[in-house]
Amino acid sequence: MIIIPWIIWFIFRDRKSSARIFAAGLLLMVLSEVLDIVGVGLGKWVYPVKVIPIATVSFSFRLSLLPVFAMLLIQIKPNLNPFIKAIIFGVFGAYIGLPLLSVIDLYKKIDWSLHYSFIILTIMYLLSHWFSRRKSFHAVD
Structure with missing residues (x-):
């Protein structure tokens, strides 16, 4: 769950925009880590x-699966409405990814609704999409 998504992204990434898209993925990683x-x-x-003693199993979900999925969504069909992509991201993360982690006993909800996760993941995707579209990505002089 940690290595394979990055290999997939490395193979299918848009080489002309990979730094910009990777920066958006890093933003998503930081947000998901802090919120977690x-x-x-x-x-x-x-x-x-x-x-391992210092990292939970969700490490791979937060720092590999989520950002790679978002980066691939950002570059695939770039003119598609970002709200549609954000909903797809939220649905897959909240209603498919988290329940799968629960089924294999790697994640346990205590006082949380998957609907909250859906809303948060949808907003996180929209922020990373917005960040990837900034025109401030210029060479350092």
């Missing part, structure tokens, strides 16, 4: 299994 720390800290969900 807040959610775990508030007791909204837990990760029952730790693969």
Whole structure:
């Protein structure tokens, strides 16, 4: 779950825009990491299994699957309405990804609704899409 998405992105990335798209993916990684720390800290969900002592299993979901999926959505059909892509991203992340992690006992909701995850993931995609479209990506003089 950590390596394969990045290999897929490396193969299918738009080489002319890869830095810009990667920057949008990094924004999504940072946002998801911060929000995950807040959610775990508030007791909204837990990760029952730790693969390594310092990182939870959700590490691969937050720092690999989500950003790569968003980066691929940003570059595929670039003129498609970003709200449609954001809804697709939110649906896959909240209603497919998180339940799959629950089924294999890697994620456990305590006081949380998947609808909240859908809204947050949808907004996160829209922010990363907006960031990828900024015209401030110029060479440093």
